[in-house]
Amino acid sequence: MIKYNLMIPGPTPIPTRVLAAMNHEMIGHRGPLFSAVMKEVMTDLKWAYETDNDIFIYPSSGTGGMEVAAVNVLSPGDKVIVLNIGNFGGRWAKICTAYGADVNNVKFDRGKAADPKVLEAELKKGLVKAVFMQQNETSTGVINDVETLAKLVRKIQPDALIMVDAVSGMMAAPLKTDVWDLDVVVSGSQKAFMVPPGVSAVSISARAWKAHERSKCPKHYWDWSLMKEHAPKGHTYTTPPESLIFGMREGLRMLREEGRENVFARHKFNRDLLRTAARSLGLKLLADDTCASPAVTAIFPPEGVDGEEVRKLMREDFSVEVAPGQSELKSKIFRIGHLGYVDSLDLIGAWAAVEVLFKRLGAKINFGAGVKAMMEML
Amino acid sequence: MIKYNLMIPGPTPIPTRVLAAMNHEMIGHRGPLFSAVMKEVMTDLKWAYETDNDIFIYPSSGTGGMEVAAVNVLSPGDKVIVLNIGNFGGRWAKICTAYGADVNNVKFDRGKAADPKVLEAELKKGLVKAVFMQQNETSTGVINDVETLAKLVRKIQPDALIMVDAVSGMMAAPLKTDVWDLDVVVSGSQKAFMVPPGVSAVSISARAWKAHERSKCPKHYWDWSLMKEHAPKGHTYTTPPESLIFGMREGLRMLREEGRENVFARHKFNRDLLRTAARSLGLKLLADDTCASPAVTAIFPPEGVDGEEVRKLMREDFSVEVAPGQSELKSKIFRIGHLGYVDSLDLIGAWAAVEVLFKRLGAKINFGAGVKAMMEML
Numbered sequence: 001m002i003k004y005n006l007m008i009p010g011p012t013p014i015p016t017r018v019l020a021a022m023n024h025e026m027i028g029h030r031g032p033l034f035s036a037v038m039k040e041v042m043t044d045l046k047w048a049y050e051t052d053n054d055i056f057i058y059p060s061s062g063t064g065g066m067e068v069a070a071v072n073v074l075s076p077g078d079k080v081i082v083l084n085i086g087n088f089g090g091r092w093a094k095i096c097t098a099y100g101a102d103v104n105n106v107k108f109d110r111g112k113a114a115d116p117k118v119l120e121a122e123l124k125k126g127l128v129k130a131v132f133m134q135q136n137e138t139s140t141g142v143i144n145d146v147e148t149l150a151k152l153v154r155k156i157q158p159d160a161l162i163m164v165d166a167v168s169g170m171m172a173a174p175l176k177t178d179v180w181d182l183d184v185v186v187s188g189s190q191k192a193f194m195v196p197p198g199v200s201a202v203s204i205s206a207r208a209w210k211a212h213e214r215s216k217c218p219k220h221y222w223d224w225s226l227m228k229e230h231a232p233k234g235h236t237y238t239t240p241p242e243s244l245i246f247g248m249r250e251g252l253r254m255l256r257e258e259g260r261e262n263v264f265a266r267h268k269f270n271r272d273l274l275r276t277a278a279r280s281l282g283l284k285l286l287a288d289d290t291c292a293s294p295a296v297t298a299i300f301p302p303e304g305v306d307g308e309e310v311r312k313l314m315r316e317d318f319s320v321e322v323a324p325g326q327s328e329l330k331s332k333i334f335r336i337g338h339l340g341y342v343d344s345l346d347l348i349g350a351w352a353a354v355e356v357l358f359k360r361l362g363a364k365i366n367f368g369a370g371v372k373a374m375m376e377m378l
Numbered sequence: 379m380i381k382y383n384l385m386i387p388g389p390t391p392i393p394t395r396v397l398a399a400m401n402h403e404m405i406g407h408r409g410p411l412f413s414a415v416m417k418e419v420m421t422d423l424k425w426a427y428e429t430d431n432d433i434f435i436y437p438s439s440g441t442g443g444m445e446v447a448a449v450n451v452l453s454p455g456d457k458v459i460v461l462n463i464g465n466f467g468g469r470w471a472k473i474c475t476a477y478g479a480d481v482n483n484v485k486f487d488r489g490k491a492a493d494p495k496v497l498e499a500e501l502k503k504g505l506v507k508a509v510f511m512q513q514n515e516t517s518t519g520v521i522n523d524v525e526t527l528a529k530l531v532r533k534i535q536p537d538a539l540i541m542v543d544a545v546s547g548m549m550a551a552p553l554k555t556d557v558w559d560l561d562v563v564v565s566g567s568q569k570a571f572m573v574p575p576g577v578s579a580v581s582i583s584a585r586a587w588k589a590h591e592r593s594k595c596p597k598h599y600w601d602w603s604l605m606k607e608h609a610p611k612g613h614t615y616t617t618p619p620e621s622l623i624f625g626m627r628e629g630l631r632m633l634r635e636e637g638r639e640n641v642f643a644r645h646k647f648n649r650d651l652l653r654t655a656a657r658s659l660g661l662k663l664l665a666d667d668t669c670a671s672p673a674v675t676a677i678f679p680p681e682g683v684d685g686e687e688v689r690k691l692m693r694e695d696f697s698v699e700v701a702p703g704q705s706e707l708k709s710k711i712f713r714i715g716h717l718g719y720v721d722s723l724d725l726i727g728a729w730a731a732v733e734v735l736f737k738r739l740g741a742k743i744n745f746g747a748g749v750k751a752m753m754e755m756l
Contacts, residue, residue, distance in 0.1 A: 004403065004411075011404040011620060022621065023397050025382065026389040026574060028699040033382075059576045060599070061437045061616035067599045098598040190617060196404060198437045198576045198619030218596065220476040221438070221445045238439035239568060241576030242389060243400065243621065321406040 001319035007350050008323040009138045009168055009296035010062075011190040011197050012340030014247075018194055021250035022243045029242060035234030037249055042234070044252035045201055048170060048193075049185060051177035053203045056227045057248075059241040062167035062188035065200025067095050068222040069163050069184040070132075073208055075216035076100030078129040081122050083114040083149070087139035087326045088165060092132040099217045104128070110329060111298070113144045113291035116152055123156040129211070130161035130183075136169030139326045141298040141335060142287045143173055150180045161211055167191060167200075171255060172267045172295040172339045183208040191295070192263070194254065194341045195247040267294035270338040270347055273377055277351045277370035281358070286333055295339035298325070300332065302363035310334040310357065317360075318353035348374050379697035385728050386701040387516045387546055387674035388440075389568040389575050390718030392625075396572055399628035400621045407620060413612030415627055420612070422630035423579055426548060426571075427563060429555035431581045434605045435626075437619040440545035440566035443578025445473050446600040447541050447562040448510075451586055453594035454478030456507040459500050461492040461527070465517035465704045466543060470510040477595045482506070488707060489676070491522045491669035494530055501534040507589070508539035508561075514547030517704045519676040519713060520665045521551055528558045539589055545569060545578075549633055550645045550673040550717045561586040570641070570673070572632065572719045573625040645672035648716040648725055651755055655729045655748035659736070664711055673717035676703070678710065680741035688712040688735065695738075696731035726752050 006013050027033045045055050058068055070092075074080070077100060082093045084107045093105040106122055108114055114133060123131075131153050136143045150162050161183040166175050170185075171192035177185050183205040190197035204212070204224060212224050220226070226237040255263055271294045278285055278299050286298035301310050307324055308331045314320045323335040338347060351370050358365045384391050405411045423433050436446055448470075452458070455478060460471045462485045471483040484500055486492055492511060501509075509531050514521045528540050539561040544553050548563075549570035555563050561583040568575035582590075582602060590602050598604070604615040633641055649672045656663055656677050664676035679688050685703045689712055692698045701713040716725060729748050736743045 004405065006404055006406065008406055011407065011617065014404055019401050023401055026384055026392055026568075027382065028384065028386055028693075029389065029575075030702075031693065031699060059437060059439045059442065059619075061619070063616040064437065064599045095598045098601075099596045188617075190404075196619065196621040197407075197617040198622060218477045220473045221442045223476075238441040239389065239566075239575040241437075241439075241574065241619070241622070243574040243625075244576060244619070247621075315406075315409065321409060324408075 003319060005320040005346065005350060007336050008321055009335065009337035009339060010188070012194060012337065013342065014196060015194055015254060015341050017254060018247045018250045022247040024243060024246045026242055029240055030235055034242070037245060038234035041245060041249050041252065044256060047256065048252065049177045049203050050175070050179065051203050053177060053205050054231065055201055055203045056224065056231065057199055057201045057236065057240070058222070059198060059238070060200045061197055062186065062200055063091060065167065065186040065188060065202055066091060066165055068200065068202050069186050070095050071099055071217040071219045071222050072224045073130060073161055073184065073211040073215050074099060074101050075214065077102060079126070080104065081106060081128050081131045083119060083131065083133040083144070084108065085112060085114055085134065085140060085142055085144065086110060086137035088134050088137055092165065096132065110140050111142060111286040113142050114149060116145070116148050119149055119152055120156065123153065127157060128160050130163050132163045133165070134169070135164055135166040135175055136172065136293050136295050138168045138296055139329070140286055141293040141296045142291045143169065143293045144291070146175065146182070147180050150182060154181055161208060168295050168339065171263055174264060177203055189244055189248055192339045193248060194251040195244060198241050198244045199248060267339060270342065270344055271297060273344055273347055273374050274336060274338060274351065276373045276377060280369040280373040281355065281365045296335050296337045298329070298333045298335045301334060302358055302365055305358065305361055305363055307331045307334045313357055314353060317357060320350050320353050344378060381697060383698040383724065383728060385714050386699055387713065387715035387717060388566070390572060390715065391720065392574060393572055393632060393719050395632060396625045396628045400625040402621065402624045404620055407618055408613055412620070415623060416612035419623060419627050419630065422634060425634065426630065427555045427581050428553070428557065429581050431555060431583050432609065433579055433581045434602065434609065435577055435579045435614065435618070436600070437576060437616070438578045439575055440564065440578055441469060443545065443564040443566060443580055444469060444543055446578065446580050447564050448473045449477055449593070449595040449597045449600055450602045451508060451539055451562065451589040451593050452477060452479050453592065455480060457505070458482065459484060459497070459506050459509045461497060461509065461511040461522070462486065463490060463492055463512065463518060463520055463522065464488060464515035466512050466515055470543065474510065488518050489520060489664040491520050492527060494523070494526050497527055497530055498534065501531065505535060506538050508541050510541045511543070512547070513542050513544040513553055514550065514671050514673050516546040516674055517707070518664055519671040519674045520669045521547065521671045522669070524553065524560070525558050528560060532559055539586060546673050546717065549641055552642060555581055567622055567626055570717050571626060572629040573622060576619050577622045577626060645717060648720065648722055649675060651722055651752050652714060652716060652725055652729065654751045654755060658747040658751040659733065659743045674713050674715045676707070676711045676713045679712060680736055680743055683736065683739055683741055685709045685712045691735055692731060695735065698728050698731050722756060
């Protein structure tokens with residue numbers, strides 16, 4: 001195939017409009033031209049977050065944004081709960097541990113969402129500084145019920161901070177930062193915003209600002225206080241990644257034009273399309289329907305086929321890049337990303353390749369059934 | 379003026395070739411296509427650094443790169459010397475202090491380079507873990523004699539780490555990482571590499587790796603050990619800022635085509651051009667000839683003219699973006715960047731605007747003399 005098809009859960013394909021917007025000369029990052037760009041990005045980010053809270057952006061990957069969140073509110077010795085439903089839950093635990101927090105790393109079976117009953121029991125064991133969770137867990141294709149989890153925290157421990165990694169979930173599924181009273185929400189440019197990687201954003205509630213004042217974790221680059229000095233002018237503490245900010249402006253404009261509900265419906269439909277296709281072929285899915293991610297789907301290959309092999313051959317034979325399983329799921333699954341600038345017809349094309357590949361490998365599948373089921377859904 | 383002229387010491391103007399290279403679809407960051415890109419970038423970065431040491435790149439601004447350097451080798455309580463010749467020296471001190479180091483913040487007069495005799499005296503007072511310095515201080519337009527300073531450290535305290543912020547100096551002036559035995563050298567994409575901001579790079583000597591093993595500063599995102607796991611495959615621990623990496627590849631290719639000595643000669647010539655122009659007009663320069671930066675020049679405006687006013691009117695009347703004075707130099711100076719993709723004719727044009735502006739403001743200058751002197755130098 002001559003065309004490269006990116007079907008991983010980030011970075012996602014970039015619309016030409018965003019690429020064109022990034023094709024911009026550099027401007028003074030402490031001047032009025034850049035302030036105007038930042039002002040628009042900030043307004044639209046608040047729209048995406050559904051928040052009036054402060055939002056700061058950093059030159060970093062999503063993991064950097066997670067570190068921003070942790071180091072700005074925690075002090076060494078703070079007790080925290082991490083709702084660990086996959087690799088990125090594990091990452092919250094690693095970051096908090098690295099900075100000396102006392103981490104209750106609550107692990108759930110891979111493919112399951114965080115169980116509110118388990119959270120309830122943990123919250124009743126004693127006061128914690130914060131509860132860390134994913135909106136969407138990229139490694140398993142599972143979406144958490146953040147609204148319910150957040151309500152529980154507020155009910156049992158009203159002062160605990162609710163820290164949400166929404167890097168792969170933001171704009172793929174609803175996240176109401178203010179209505180759900182979320183304290184720090186992290187997002188990244190390279191997911192549903194349809195922009196290349198390199199920018200993370202964090203929103204900061206009044207409760208999080210208060211925690212920040214008492215936070216003793218060492219920090220400089222990530223320090224909210226340094227960012228706060230520059231924010232009123234639309235500037236950042238250090239030099240901002242200008243081309244990516246131009247890209248963010250365009251990606252956010254496109255999302256606003258499409259409309260929030262349409263964006264969510266598109267992600268949901270593509271999720272259902274892919275799940276239907278996989279099941280029509282007789283394949284098993286890692287996540288239940290109750291917690292299936294609208295951003296990425298983890299699929300078990302047919303018996304006798306290795307997940308890593310699927311990734312390799314999809315790349316070599318069809319120029320389609322899918323994602324492998326991570327950690328304990330390595331070789332067991334393969335994952336298809338369907339967030340950001342991905343359309344239903346892209347998914348049908350990619351799935352056609354999956355079916356042909358499995359047939360070539362001699363797997364017992366209901367050949368053609370997946371693509372047909374997808375067509376019937378259109 | 380319809381054309382925007384960026385004359386600040388970073389971000390610098392971006393060549394169309396680099397912009398075009400960045401205009402690239404996203405690819406899997408854990409696959410062979412991206413590995414090949416990274417391999418080329420790493421080879422060329424090692425060429426730029428003149429090193430065989432490991433180099434890691436991070437999605438971050440230059441300040442992030444400085445933090446990478448500090449947190450990976452230091453432990454709380456470590457004694458360090460900071461050679462502070464300007465704002466970015468001050469930043470080294472702030473970062474080291476934030477992470478609990480015992481900082482000997484050795485300040486030099488603004489406009490002067492770090493005096494080797496002062497360093498010698500400080501080194502003789504007792505063992506330190508590391509000496510932090512700038513190759514080039516952006517806030518004052520001063521270049522340090524890193525070679526001499528490094529030799530002194532090696533002579534008096536052979537085991538002390540030599541930590542160099544080369545963000546604005548790298549490829550604007552010689553820096554021989556291996557010959558001078560520098561332990562950690564930090565660079566940034568948005569300077570002489572001619573790429574937008576958002577990528578920092580650090581080189582790591584064997585001595586720095588050893589220090590890393592014992593380092594107790596908390597870290598996760600910046601952790602060299604996590605990067606090391608992924609480096610052999612040409613991958614990074616977290617998602618790399620792909621478009622900027624494509625840009626780095628092209629910027630580095632252009633530098634190699636131009637040739638190291640030609641790149642340095644160009645920066646030196648443009649420095650001399652600008653200094654001659656300013657002097658011909660009767661203006662004073664902040665830095666002596668002995669330590670004048672090839673990347674940025676700090677100039678005192680004529681008597682009665684405020685440095686901030688110069689910046690504002692250059693922007694409004696001529697669409698030329700120059701940099702202001704920082705901290706104690708605010709309003710006293712203005713700075714013109716001449717690193718990266720800046721040519722002598724750009725400088726002559728910008729300087730013509732400076733002369734016209736001063737004339738309009740009624741300053742007593744030798745009108746026309748600066749531009750004429752520049753023309754004679756061509």
